[in-house]
Amino acid sequence: MPPRLGAFVHRRIMAPGALAAASLMLAIPASAASHSPGAPGIGDPYYPAYGNGGYDVSHYDLRLKYQPATDTLEGTAALLARTTQDLSRFNLDFLLDVGEVRVNGAKASFATSGEHELEITPKTPLAKGTDVTVVVRYSGVPSSKQAYGFTSWHRTPDGGVGANEPEAAWWWFPSNDHPLDKATYDVSVQVPDGTQAISNGTLQSTSSRAGWTRFNWRSNKPQATYLATLAVGKFDITTGTTESGIPVLNAYSKDLGDNAGAARASIERTGEVADWLAEYYGPYPYNALGGYVPNTTTGYALETQTRPFYSPRQFANGSNVSVVVHELAHQWYGDLVSVAGWKDIWINEGFARYAQWLWSEHEGEGTAQEIADHVYASRPADDPFWAVKPGDPGPENQFHIAVYDRGALTLQALRNEIGDDAFFAILKGWPQKFAHGNATVADFQKYAEEVSGQSLGTLFDTWLFQPSKPTAPAARAASIAKVAVAPAQPKSWKKIAATNNVHEQEHEH
Numbered sequence: 001m002p003p004r005l006g007a008f009v010h011r012r013i014m015a016p017g018a019l020a021a022a023s024l025m026l027a028i029p030a031s032a033a034s035h036s037p038g039a040p041g042i043g044d045p046y047y048p049a050y051g052n053g054g055y056d057v058s059h060y061d062l063r064l065k066y067q068p069a070t071d072t073l074e075g076t077a078a079l080l081a082r083t084t085q086d087l088s089r090f091n092l093d094f095l096l097d098v099g100e101v102r103v104n105g106a107k108a109s110f111a112t113s114g115e116h117e118l119e120i121t122p123k124t125p126l127a128k129g130t131d132v133t134v135v136v137r138y139s140g141v142p143s144s145k146q147a148y149g150f151t152s153w154h155r156t157p158d159g160g161v162g163a164n165e166p167e168a169a170w171w172w173f174p175s176n177d178h179p180l181d182k183a184t185y186d187v188s189v190q191v192p193d194g195t196q197a198i199s200n201g202t203l204q205s206t207s208s209r210a211g212w213t214r215f216n217w218r219s220n221k222p223q224a225t226y227l228a229t230l231a232v233g234k235f236d237i238t239t240g241t242t243e244s245g246i247p248v249l250n251a252y253s254k255d256l257g258d259n260a261g262a263a264r265a266s267i268e269r270t271g272e273v274a275d276w277l278a279e280y281y282g283p284y285p286y287n288a289l290g291g292y293v294p295n296t297t298t299g300y301a302l303e304t305q306t307r308p309f310y311s312p313r314q315f316a317n318g319s320n321v322s323v324v325v326h327e328l329a330h331q332w333y334g335d336l337v338s339v340a341g342w343k344d345i346w347i348n349e350g351f352a353r354y355a356q357w358l359w360s361e362h363e364g365e366g367t368a369q370e371i372a373d374h375v376y377a378s379r380p381a382d383d384p385f386w387a388v389k390p391g392d393p394g395p396e397n398q399f400h401i402a403v404y405d406r407g408a409l410t411l412q413a414l415r416n417e418i419g420d421d422a423f424f425a426i427l428k429g430w431p432q433k434f435a436h437g438n439a440t441v442a443d444f445q446k447y448a449e450e451v452s453g454q455s456l457g458t459l460f461d462t463w464l465f466q467p468s469k470p471t472a473p474a475a476r477a478a479s480i481a482k483v484a485v486a487p488a489q490p491k492s493w494k495k496i497a498a499t500n501n502v503h504e505q506e507h508e509h
């Protein structure tokens, strides 16, 4: 995702009462003395209520029906999970209205709590290490639901879209909503004839009956909940195949107006860009590719797995291949290897931004070194930019421009320190080392030290963890801005900045 201003980031604070309520519920029936409730959060300090404890989901089967005219979503979610503790009760994260829950076939009681918790009490307590099937029947109007005062469901004139970070699932399916719990997906959505339902992965089949068309999508590799997406609307769909043989499916709202040409001229290059990225990051990890542009009024883009979400406004000033590079780079850095906690956002955004710098170099519009020199020289020491620590920015600054630009600057400093051979070996090796899993910033430092054979603690501390501008000697030591005269703005600079969201652009000078 491109950066947002801190003010634009929704703030979430866990109500003190929620923790107190959780501890009150420790009254356990005698028959289940060893069983206790799963935690209402997975343990992420940035977002204490996100995800849940006590189980791990391996598969989501979502069978849905959506009516664009009324923004009504109804359906059934079947979750396959395995318990990680003896459970008397467990939570899912969800906002729509639940009609029935079954656990291993038996009706379970349920209640809601907090901002987005669905508490499920199975008829029989669950033993640790067992497979559990949870079926949730639900309905609701996603656009009518908010948590913490915001929504990630974007109503459009012809439908709706669920796409946001770090949360979007609550508005369309119940989940363990944290990147630590990845799963495979079957998403089957029925919509009125003439309307399309777009999701991740491969379109397995479609069928029409009595005025409704069903779209069956499959993601056959682990996918984080925030990377699952659903878009319903009237789309033009294009298909193709990359040089390396990956099928591409793109979808464009029929209502993009003047942005339609620029959007297509950018996103139709998805296959070319993915093949180019594979030279740096290794083979593309999934069996499907694409992108979609709904007619939303949003300004951002998001690396939804295999099929990124793009806002029409990303193309308001003409074609923007750089944003395609950014979102596709995330397929390796963010999707294949995901953050272990949201504090690790640099291992997503620093690398997706650096891919844009490499693309600039590829296009002859400024080298990564020139862009790095420009970032360093153009931000004075008292710029609040330098107060943000990309290695642990805090939830309020998770999508701050510094995570991106200072984050990519860190990679140029690393490249200069260890040399191109080791640097590009790391870029290619990392997605394989933690494929389909999660990793931390500390894991990256450790891996870079292993591959380069160098101690890099000082370098990472200087560029990622100090709330101040690295000094001129530190920069010179990392071969950043060595020239006495401030470097000119690289040609690609405006295009790369254009991938920042609209709120950010308003503050560009």
Ligand SMILES: [Zn+2]
Pocket: 001, 002, 303, 326, 330, 348, 349, 352
């Ligand atoms: Zn991004």
